[in-house]
Amino acid sequence: MTRFSLNRNQLKYLVIIAMLIDHIAWAFVPTESVLGQVMHFIGRLTGPTMAYFVAEGYYYTKDVKKYALRLGLFALLSWVPFVYFEFGSLPVVIENGSVIILPFFGVLYTLLLGLIAIWIWDKGKFPTPIKVLCVIGLCILSLFGDWPVFDVLWCLFLFIYRDGPKQKWISFSCVAVGCCLMNFTSDPWWSGLWMTGIFMVPFLIQFCYNGKPGSKHSFHKWFFYIFYPAHLAVLGVLRWIVL
Numbered sequence: 001m002t003r004f005s006l007n008r009n010q011l012k013y014l015v016i017i018a019m020l021i022d023h024i025a026w027a028f029v030p031t032e033s034v035l036g037q038v039m040h041f042i043g044r045l046t047g048p049t050m051a052y053f054v055a056e057g058y059y060y061t062k063d064v065k066k067y068a069l070r071l072g073l074f075a076l077l078s079w080v081p082f083v084y085f086e087f088g089s090l091p092v093v094i095e096n097g098s099v100i101i102l103p104f105f106g107v108l109y110t111l112l113l114g115l116i117a118i119w120i121w122d123k124g125k126f127p128t129p130i131k132v133l134c135v136i137g138l139c140i141l142s143l144f145g146d147w148p149v150f151d152v153l154w155c156l157f158l159f160i161y162r163d164g165p166k167q168k169w170i171s172f173s174c175v176a177v178g179c180c181l182m183n184f185t186s187d188p189w190w191s192g193l194w195m196t197g198i199f200m201v202p203f204l205i206q207f208c209y210n211g212k213p214g215s216k217h218s219f220h221k222w223f224f225y226i227f228y229p230a231h232l233a234v235l236g237v238l239r240w241i242v243l
Contacts, residue, residue, distance in 0.1 A: 004207065009214035011204070012053065016224060019046040020231060027085070027239040037194045044197030045204065047107060047147040048172070051154035052205055054111050058118045058159060068115055074225040075108035081232035082106040082146070088240035103144050108228060110145035113138045114155025121156060150179045169202045176201075 006014065022043020029036040061067045083091040083102050093100045120134045135156060142148040153175045161168035176198040183192035214220065 005210045006208045007210055007212040007214035008053070008056075009220045011049065011209050012220075012224060015046045015049045016227060018042050018044075022046065023085070023231065023235055027235050028243070031194070032188075032191050037191075040194035041197035044195060045200055047151055048154050048176070048198055048201040049204065050107065050111060051114055051147075051151045052158050052201070054114050054155045055118060055159035055162065058115060058122075059162065064115070064119055068112060068119075070225065071108055071112040071115060074228065075105055075112055078106040078108055078229040078232065081229045081236060085232040085236035085239065088236070105145045106228065106232065107146040107151065108225075110142045110147050110151040111155065113142045113145070114152045117152050117156045118159045121160065150175055165206065169206070172202060173199070 021039050025031075025036050025039035025043065029039060031037070031040065057067060058064060079091055083089060083104055086104065087102065089102065091102045091104070093102075117135050117138050120138075121131055124131050124134070135152070139149045139152050142152050145151075154172060157171040157175065158168060161171055179198060180192070180195045183195040185192075
């Protein structure tokens, strides 16, 4: 039974706030500090929850191509803010007569690849082994994005097991364990404990999300797409210029 009743819009705003907290921490708070650990722990809500909504979005959308185009357009628009936030540099730099391109994209790029993975798995008219190879290829491409590999797999598994809570959260947790183990290779090892915040996501969705969309006003549809590059641009300027 749902203990708290959050609709889709409310849940999205919650994880957007979590993302903002996480990015503020990346810019201004040492990861090894208690505050940094807590802020990044909270921030782990966003990537997996957005993967869940991509899986849901694919299921409900009337036009997958338009959905993919929207994700792709804003992934491209987020390229400059994301690179500047991460590195304090523009993605295309001319240095000593050579053009240097930083092919790093934000989470919208990875979610787009996750959407494509779902489409291939659901509509692809070729054998399962070929579909698996395509998903592996998309995971490799996602290495240029935020939440690489993991958001692609979460999108896919959350769609495949959409109607089976047990299988859905087991597959989700298997990917999450891999994500955490990779992070524990940091030194000191405990500095990666914040990644365990991923495991809040199943409880958030299973016990707090009521499955209702909330208001269908276009503001709610476009807010995240606009907020994502905008907040990266503002934090990037604060990180590298003002402060």
